[in-house]
Amino acid sequence: AQTVTQSQPEMSVQEAETVTLSCTYDTSESDYYLFWYKQPPSRQMILVIRQEAYKQQNATENRFSVNFQKAAKSFSLKISDSQLGDAAMYFCAYMNNNDMRFGAGTRLTVKP
């Protein structure tokens, strides 16, 4: 079974600074997808960024970028120029076919 590990239960960043959230996963598959989702207190899971495993280029979405290391099975999220609205739970997720599995999450606090 595939597992997703987020080793940082909590992280804190100063507004306008950069923070990196870690994620590792375990799989024997070569073709899969990785995601970062954000969950604010409203509980709605919001997609932040998506990476296809067969693409070597790291995905980027505005202030959000990933460092995808396929051999190391690592998928970290970098948030640049952090904003107060970035404060939330962040979940790393692995998908093979239609099966999506989540990590335990990292709670990000943004200090003004």
Place this chain on the structure above:
Amino acid sequence: EAGVVQSPRYKIIEKKQPVAFWCNPISGHNTLYWYRQNLGQGPELLIRYENEEAVDDSQLPKDRFSAERLKGVDSTLKIQPAELGDSAVYLCASASGPREKLFFGSGTQLSVL
């Protein structure tokens, strides 16, 4: 475009009572998921539907949980009887196809007293 709609948003029941959650996915989305999210943890898959067929229900506690997706659109998740440990947020999500991103509803927060 309307998102994934779930109801109710909150539900409080006493143990041993039945409870049901409803989900209306995004129009045209064939894949529907039910997840359970315990406090401080990530979502855990309960069941996945492709159209009206349950293709992965290995994590669904079948002694008390049941689900259905009639006509491949709306879905209902039921617990009977509820136990204290069932207190959690139940999330519904849908996707347009294989390997596509999931769109989530706002979830139902269940409290079993």
